[in-house]
Amino acid sequence: MIPFLDLKTQYQSIKEEVDPAVIQIMESTQFVLGAEVKAFEEEFAAYTGADFGVAVNSGTSALHLALLAAGVGPGDEVITVPFTFVATAAAICYIGAKPVFVDVDDQSYTMDVTQIEAAITDKTKAILPVHIYGQAADMDPIMEIAKKHGLIVVEDAAQAHGAHYKGRPIGSIGDLGCFSFYPGKNLGAYGEGGIVVTNNPDYAQKIRILRDWGQERKYHHELLGYNYRMDGFQGAVLRVKLRHLEDWTEGRRANAAYYDELLTGYGIQPPPVIPERRHVYHIYAIRTKQRERLQEALQKQEIHTGIHYPIPVHLQQGYLHLGYKAGDFPCSEMVANEVLSLPMFAELTREQIEIVAKAVNDNFHD
Numbered sequence: 001m002i003p004f005l006d007l008k009t010q011y012q013s014i015k016e017e018v019d020p021a022v023i024q025i026m027e028s029t030q031f032v033l034g035a036e037v038k039a040f041e042e043e044f045a046a047y048t049g050a051d052f053g054v055a056v057n058s059g060t061s062a063l064h065l066a067l068l069a070a071g072v073g074p075g076d077e078v079i080t081v082p083f084t085f086v087a088t089a090a091a092i093c094y095i096g097a098k099p100v101f102v103d104v105d106d107q108s109y110t111m112d113v114t115q116i117e118a119a120i121t122d123k124t125k126a127i128l129p130v131h132i133y134g135q136a137a138d139m140d141p142i143m144e145i146a147k148k149h150g151l152i153v154v155e156d157a158a159q160a161h162g163a164h165y166k167g168r169p170i171g172s173i174g175d176l177g178c179f180s181f182y183p184g185k186n187l188g189a190y191g192e193g194g195i196v197v198t199n200n201p202d203y204a205q206k207i208r209i210l211r212d213w214g215q216e217r218k219y220h221h222e223l224l225g226y227n228y229r230m231d232g233f234q235g236a237v238l239r240v241k242l243r244h245l246e247d248w249t250e251g252r253r254a255n256a257a258y259y260d261e262l263l264t265g266y267g268i269q270p271p272p273v274i275p276e277r278r279h280v281y282h283i284y285a286i287r288t289k290q291r292e293r294l295q296e297a298l299q300k301q302e303i304h305t306g307i308h309y310p311i312p313v314h315l316q317q318g319y320l321h322l323g324y325k326a327g328d329f330p331c332s333e334m335v336a337n338e339v340l341s342l343p344m345f346a347e348l349t350r351e352q353i354e355i356v357a358k359a360v361n362d363n364f365h366d
């Protein structure tokens with residue numbers, strides 16, 4: 001059996017570091033926020049090249065608070081993509097703002113920057129690109145358009161810890177960057193977690209207040225706040241894991257390169273490699289017109305795969321009120337129909353990659 005993701009092997013490899021870190025939280029009883037979370041915020045912000053990091057209890061909360069801090073409000077429009085995990089659009093809706101979709105391009109599957117300007121109206125407040133699968137969106141044109149129109153840029157970096165764009169770490173290129181530490185993400189907590197990074201001290205301060213009941217001083221609630229604080233356990237675990245992240249990322253990249261080399265079957269499209277973007281392969285998705293047949297064949301050989309994501313957000317039941325319909329975003333819809341995510345994690349062995357690649361290729365001889 002080849003799993004899609006193997007968190008147990010990873011845990012065994014860091015058990016000796018992570019177990020004492022967890023026990024230390026029980027001994028200090030700093031169960032919510034506390035010194036470990038604070039240290040993690042500083043270390044993770046530095047890792048992304050940002051001045052500030054504010055840890056929260058999920059990537060969704062990170063997006064929600066980043067948009068609030070940026071001043072997005074009811075009736076405002078936020079330009080984003082439909083080819084993403086649903087949380088991107090949900091966070092915009094939580095505020096009473098409207099997600100305005102533009103399509104993705106068929107190479108990076110990130111925001112098609114040539115379509116942004118046509119989507120801008122006098123209600124547009126922000127652009128929210130998604131670094132999907134661990135591939136950086138095309139940030140230079142996005143920042144240029146935002147500057148020209150006075151818009152804020154919030155990066156959804158939930159899948160892209162450590163990804164680079166033209167040599168710069170993503171997350172700190174826009175005004176605010178949002179990461180998730182859901183266990184399956186490239187940097188995963190042992191529970192839920194997230195962070196917002198920014199170079200803007202006012203945004204950081206506002207998010208700090210919002211995540212903790214809108215209070216700066218205990219029981220003085222200046223704002224309508226939330227209980228979005230990070231657990232002490234997660235801060236302690238994430239500090240340990242952050243020290244390994246670069247090694248794990250290099251492991252994923254080497255595994256992806258080996259897949260690229262081996263996947264030569266007719267009609268299979270490995271993920272495109274784009275110059276000057278460091279892809280961190282949260283997801284290694286191939287494209288094929290015969291996805292269902294391939295997924296079934298792999299399942300028979302006990303090779304577990306996934307589909308990220310089968311239905312773009314504009315066609316999801318809960319989002320039909322936005323008024324979009326099938327055919328509005330042809331690239332997102334085509335990609336959603338064709339992608340298949342192969343097993344991908346740092347500890348995947350060369351032998352496992354060979355087995356998966358052979359199984360895929362065998363399904364595609366003419």
Ligand SMILES: *Cc1c(COP(=O)(O)O)cnc(C)c1O
Pocket residue numbers: 058059060061084085087088130156158159179180181182192193194
């Ligand atoms: C995982 C994810 C989120 C949400 O993060 P959670 O920690 O699960 O709330 C947001 N956007 C994208 C693209 C994601 O993959």
